[in-house]
Amino acid sequence: MPKRTAAEGPGPQEPDNTSPAAGEDYADRHREYEGRHRADPEGLSVWATAQSTGPVQRRGRYVPESVKHPARMLPAIAAHAIGAYTQSGDLVLDPMCGIGTTLVEAVHAGRDAFGIEYEPQWSNIADANIRHAHDQGASGRASVIRGDATRLMSLVPKALTGQVALVVTSPPYGPTVHGLVRPGEGGVVKYDDRYNDGEDKGNLAYRDLTGLADGFAQILGGCATLLRPGGVVIVTARPWRKRGELVDLPSAVIAAGLRAGLVPIERCIALLAAVRDGHLVARPSFFQLQQVRKARAGGVPMHLIAHEDVLVFAKGTSPEDGTEVVA
Ligand SMILES: C[S@@+](CC[C@H](N)C(=O)[O-])C[C@H]1O[C@@H](n2cnc3c(N)ncnc32)[C@H](O)[C@@H]1O
Numbered sequence: 001m002p003k004r005t006a007a008e009g010p011g012p013q014e015p016d017n018t019s020p021a022a023g024e025d026y027a028d029r030h031r032e033y034e035g036r037h038r039a040d041p042e043g044l045s046v047w048a049t050a051q052s053t054g055p056v057q058r059r060g061r062y063v064p065e066s067v068k069h070p071a072r073m074l075p076a077i078a079a080h081a082i083g084a085y086t087q088s089g090d091l092v093l094d095p096m097c098g099i100g101t102t103l104v105e106a107v108h109a110g111r112d113a114f115g116i117e118y119e120p121q122w123s124n125i126a127d128a129n130i131r132h133a134h135d136q137g138a139s140g141r142a143s144v145i146r147g148d149a150t151r152l153m154s155l156v157p158k159a160l161t162g163q164v165a166l167v168v169t170s171p172p173y174g175p176t177v178h179g180l181v182r183p184g185e186g187g188v189v190k191y192d193d194r195y196n197d198g199e200d201k202g203n204l205a206y207r208d209l210t211g212l213a214d215g216f217a218q219i220l221g222g223c224a225t226l227l228r229p230g231g232v233v234i235v236t237a238r239p240w241r242k243r244g245e246l247v248d249l250p251s252a253v254i255a256a257g258l259r260a261g262l263v264p265i266e267r268c269i270a271l272l273a274a275v276r277d278g279h280l281v282a283r284p285s286f287f288q289l290q291q292v293r294k295a296r297a298g299g300v301p302m303h304l305i306a307h308e309d310v311l312v313f314a315k316g317t318s319p320e321d322g323t324e325v326v327a
Contacts, residue, residue, distance in 0.1 A: 045266070045267075045268040045269060046268065046269045046271060047076075047077065047080050047268060047269065047270045047271060047310065048271055048274075048275055049074050049076035049077045049080055049270045049271055049272075050074060050076065050270075050271050050272050050273055050274050050283065051076070051274050051275070052076075052274070053283055054072065054074055054075075055067070057074060057075045057076055058072075058075060061075065061104065061108075061132075061133070061136070062075075062099070062101075062104065062129050062132065063125065063128045063129055063132050065099075065125050065128070066099045066125055066129060068121075068125070069098050069099045069122055069125070071098070071170070071172060071173070072098060072099060072101060073098070073101045073102070073168075073170055073236060074101075074270070074272070075101055075104070075105055077236055077270045077308070077310070078101050078102045078104075078105040078106075078168050079105040079108075079109065080270070081166065081168045081234045081310070082102075082105055082106055082109050082111060082166065082168065083109065085165070085166045085232050085234070086106075086109075086111055086165045086166045087165075088109075088110040088111065089110065089111065089112070090111050090112070090165035090166065091111070091112050091113070091114075091160075091163050091164050091165055091166075091228075092106040092111050092112070092113040092164070092165065092166045092167075092168065093113065093114055093115065093164045093166070093167045093168075093169075093223065093226060094113070094115040094116075094167070094168055094169045095115070095116045095149040095152055095167065095169055095219050095222065095223060096116065096117065096118075096149055096169050096170070096171065096172070096204075096219070097115025097116060097117045097122075097123075097126055097144060097169075098117060098122050098126065099122050099125040099126050099129060100115060100117075100125070100126030100127075100129045100130060100142075100144060102115065102168040102169070103115050103126060103129070103130055103142040103144065104129050104130065104132075104133045104138075104142075106140055106142065107130065107133050107134070107138040107139070107140030107141070107142045108133055108136075108138045108140070109140065110139050110140050111140045111165075112140050112141045112142065113140060113141075113142040114142060114143050114144070114145065114156070114160075115142070115143075115144045115145070116144070116145050116146075116147055116148075116149040116152065116155060116156075117144060117145075117146060118146070118147065118148055118149070118202055118203050119203065120146055123144045123145075123146045126144045127144055130142045130143075130144070148202050149219045149222065150204075150215050150218040150219055150222075151218075151222075152218075152219060152221075152222025152223065152225075152226070153222050153225060153226075156226065160226055161225055161226060162225075162226070162227070162228050162229070163226065163228055164223070164226040164227050164228060164231055165228055165230075165231050165232075166231060166232055166233075166234065167223045167226075167227065167231075167232070167233040167234065168234045168236075169219075169223075169233075169234075169235055169236075170235060170236040170237060170308075171204060171212060171216050171235070171237065171249070171253065172203070172204055172205035172212075173205075173212075173237075173238060173240050173247070173249055204216065209247060209249070209252055212252070213252040213253075213255060213256045214256075216252075216253065216256045217255075217256035217257075217259040217260050218260075220233065220235075220256055220257055220259075220260035220262060220313075221259075221260040221261065223260070224260050224261050224262055224315055227315055229315075230314075231314070231315070232265075232312060232313065232314055233257070233262055233312070233313040233314075234310060234311070234312050234313075235253050235257070235310075235311045235313070236270060236308045236309065236310050236311075237249040237250045237252075237253045237308065237309050237311060238250075238305060238307075238308045238309070239305065239309070240305065241291065244291070244295065250309035250311060253309075253311055254311060257311065257313045261315065261316050262313035262314065262315060262316060263313060263314050263315070263316045263317075264311060264312070264313055265312050265313060265314045266310075266312035267309065267310070267311055267312065268309075268310040268312065269307045269308070269309065269310065270307060270308045270309075270310050271306065271307055272305070272306050272307055272308060273306040273307075280306060282304055282306045284304050284305075284306075288304060288305065289304070292304045
């Protein structure tokens with residue numbers, strides 16, 4: 001490990017204003033910190049959540065129909081969040097649970113969980129995934145409610161108010177996502193790239209960014225009510241591009257959280273690329289790659305998106321008396 005020079009400045013978690021005690025070598029102390037980070041990877045704000053591909057992470061753990069969902073969360077992201085922020089027996093919620101990734105990872109970790117999903121085709125697969133997890137010996141309990149999470153408090157029993165230790169969720173981004181591809185007439189065709197086959201505005205995927213943010217703020221408001229003291233809400237959101245233009249979904253999510261009475265407390269990165277021998281190995285979809293290659297060929301130095309923002313919120317407190325508040 002080379003010594004840092006003054007020009008490089010301190011590393012993010014190194015003590016920057018203390019000088020080594022007499023006789024102590026700075027490089028030794030530095031090595032000690034490095035070692036600690038390696039021994040405790042959960043302490044890093046960069047989550048190495050794509051060391052294996054999504055299909056490999058799901059193989060045998062999820063029912064095969066799960067691949068039909070157009071925007072599944074990587075299981076390692078949900079598992080990391082649950083491991084970092086909850087204890088055995090805690091209650092976990094995903095108000096937009098899709099095929100139930102958060103719920104499956106929660107029950108495998110001995111947590112209880114419940115989810116809401118608008119589309120019956122996905123909630124049915126979530127049910128099947130939970131049954132499959134139990135067949136494999138998962139000890140937590142879980143259930144899925146089919147409904148519109150913007151009306152969260154009308155869907156769940158009042159007794160759950162103040163009981164949830166952790167919310168893990170991700171909003172849909174756009175009506176069509178990358179999905180899967182196969183050869184077709186005149187080139188490559190997409191399939192499994194939509195949340196439903198209609199224009200149902202109840203599914204937030206069909207709203208523009210403002211509409212999505214409004215609906216998501218309502219959902220987060222319900223989550224805040226269900227959160228127990230000290231509970232945490234984690235939202236993963238990917239910056240994405242619509243016709244080449246950046247759609248800053250993470251910033252919209254932070255604004256929605258603030259409107260819901262939540263306070264951002266941390267911002268991490270979940271890698272969508274593997275770390276191998278000191279290099280990042282990305283696994284882009286065909287269409288992502290095509291978009292970036294086109295942009296670069298046209299002289300625009302566009303980057304391939306290889307991460308999701310992980311936005312961590314807690315309940316806000318009242319400035320008057322320090323009690324927790326919700327919108
Ligand atoms: C990004 S996906 C979440 C995927 C999920 N994390 C998984 O791994 O399967 C967002 C989900 O929110 C659902 N959704 C959209 N609008 C909703 C609403 N108003 N209430 C509940 N779920 C909704 C979509 O159908 C979609 O399945």
